[in-house]
Amino acid sequence: MTTDSFAEQLLAWYDQHGRHNLPWHNNRTAYRVWVSEIMLQQTQVATVVPYYQAFMERFPNVEALAEAPVDDVLSYWSGLGYYARARNLQTAAQTVVEDFGGLFPETQEELEGLKGIGRSTAAAIIAQAFGKRAAILDGNVKRVLARYHAVPGWPGQTRVLNQLWEHAEAHTPDTRVRDYTQGIMDLGAMVCTRSRPACTDCPLQTGCKAYAREEIHLYPGSRPKKAKPEKTTWMLILEDKEGRVLLERRPPSGIWGGLWSLPEIDPAYGAEELQAACEHNLGLDCTEPELIRGFRHTFSHYHLHIQPARLSVAGEHTLRDNGQHKWLHRHEALSLGLPAPIRALLATPDQAILL
DNA sequence: TATGCGTGGGT
């Protein structure tokens, strides 16, 4: 495929207006590009930058990441969300060290074989790190292409997604792939934005079908609306005599998988049953619970009402430990990989409301 | 193939 005018216009714009100094643009090793691409999945650049800097300082190369305790990796990911990315990142690092001698593979197929790397991320690594031709399709590119070609429908649908991939492949040039892939993402982030796009500044305006029809706002199609279910849960703040709090490691899958958090109790238990639940589930002898002001946390697919309850643990505790618990002072707990709302809860002084 | 997975920003 020769460079069509789409790519030429885009590259000319990128040279003048694109972002050329993001942290992962310096010293573009496959490792550094890869970490940035994983962090940037569903996550905005401004959010990623400080995490990226700290992460690269602690895990400067793939070997350091491969051999680190998983708790270290998760603690550096704490607050970024989508924690499976962090677990997959370390798994993939171990694969690169053990199966590829510490060097990243350079083919689409081999890269996609690594945990957490899909079609678009593999392509981004190939283009950014190796300078070889590969088409990417992230949220920015989807928006640009959906508008440019007036592709109807929601990109979450496979049929729509496939059309966008075809356009992405068709426009990707043979030369300057690195700049092109960065450029089309920059255009989506800076000009072809979701709301109020700056079409007057757009290098692709003349060929843009949605612009010609004055229908920019129709593309890309929006996700079908769905009511978010409301869920509720108990979170226990169990304190011993020294003022330490009981932390519990969450199961490896599901929400906040693998993170340390507060012990969670099934909402089917009433407040008056929490004391018994502590004895039954954890083997702890507790005082009656004090309810702390609850709060609602919104996820992509549901709302979760988190109802904290504080209980004091009496005397010598005989915790039924399976390696998934630890007693820590609050300031120690905050250095763990905690879910954001739990971190906020522990950082705030309890405002107890007696039953 | 449709859904689950986090958090913060924009409107």
Next chain:
DNA sequence: TACCCAAGCAT
């Protein structure tokens, strides 16, 4: 306030 969505992938 409440909703939408963002440098997607795994299952």
